[in-house]
Amino acid sequence: MLDIRNLEKVYGEGETSVHALQNINVSVKRGEFMLIVGSSGSGKSTLLNMIGLLDRPTNGSILIDGTDASTLNDNSLSSFRNSKLGFIFQFSNLLSDLTVLENVLLPRKIQGTLEGAEEEARALLRTVGLEAQVNKFANKISGGQAQRVAITRALINKPAIVLADEPTGNLDSISAETTVQLLKSLNKKLNQTFIIVTHDRPQFGDVDKIVTIKDGKIIEGELEASLA
Numbered sequence: 747m748l749d750i751r752n753l754e755k756v757y758g759e760g761e762t763s764v765h766a767l768q769n770i771n772v773s774v775k776r777g778e779f780m781l782i783v784g785s786s787g788s789g790k791s792t793l794l795n796m797i798g799l800l801d802r803p804t805n806g807s808i809l810i811d812g813t814d815a816s817t818l819n820d821n822s823l824s825s826f827r828n829s830k831l832g833f834i835f836q837f838s839n840l841l842s843d844l845t846v847l848e849n850v851l852l853p854r855k856i857q858g859t860l861e862g863a864e865e866e867a868r869a870l871l872r873t874v875g876l877e878a879q880v881n882k883f884a885n886k887i888s889g890g891q892a893q894r895v896a897i898t899r900a901l902i903n904k905p906a907i908v909l910a911d912e913p914t915g916n917l918d919s920i921s922a923e924t925t926v927q928l929l930k931s932l933n934k935k936l937n938q939t940f941i942i943v944t945h946d947r948p949q950f951g952d953v954d955k956i957v958t959i960k961d962g963k964i965i966e967g968e969l970e971a972s973l974a
């Protein structure tokens with residue numbers, strides 16, 4: 747499903763260059779729930795952005811469903827990204843002058859596949875407990891609710907992989923717990939791969955895989971990390 751081979755990322759050139767990632771090899775199967783952990787500046791977001799095809803690696807390859815992303819030009823890369831990947835960020839990034847429903851439908855509008863989408867959006871919003879908020883404007887709901895809208899928006903294209911960078915980083919502990927449980931139950935229910943960057947590994951309890959990054963390298967296998 748996802749294969750990362752000898753991935754390397756260098757930012758900048760010459761003396762000021764930063765070797766953000768090196769020698770990264772990871773395989774993730776369909777439906778797995780994987781965490782990326784490590785201290786600040788270790789390279790977590792860089793790795794997630796590489797997997798999300800938001801930035802190109804310096805060396806190495808990323809294969810998603812058998813397609814090597816480095817073989818795609820910028821146009822096919824964007825449409826590949828839109829069809830295969832869903833993103834959740836630390837801040838929900840909703841458009842405040844749109845309703846909850848309209849925000850969720852946005853990726854389908856961009857993709858040109860609005861037909862039947864409203865039914866699906868409403869069903870997903872029900873799953874995340876937001877049926878009562880559907881027609882509210884996005885700036886009139888709580889932070890925890892906004893993050894659930896962002897999760898719904900990430901799922902509406904039925905992506906093969908859902909990527910989240912610190913999805914609970916901006917939430918109080920109760921909303922964070924709700925969000926974690928929601929991500930885990932959606933992962934079970936939808937059989938999509940979830941890859942999540944977090945600095946709070948214990949918050950997630952049991953997961954399928956953990957990648958620990960230190961200074962741009964993977965330092966531990968999943969067993970050691972899960973015992974840590």
Ligand SMILES: Nc1ncnc2c1ncn2[C@@H]1O[C@H](COP(=O)(O)OP(=O)(O)OP(=O)(O)O)[C@@H](O)[C@H]1O
Pocket residue numbers: 757758764765766784785786787788789790791792793945
């Ligand atoms: N656009 C960029 N240009 C130059 N250097 C960058 C850029 N983005 C990240 N870096 C550097 O690459 C390294 C890894 O950064 P990254 O953002 O991946 O860390 P992180 O693990 O996500 O940290 P945090 O937990 O603080 O979010 C750091 O040394 C950072 O300064």
Ligand SMILES: [Mg+2]
Pocket residue numbers: 790791792
């Ligand atoms: Mg980061």
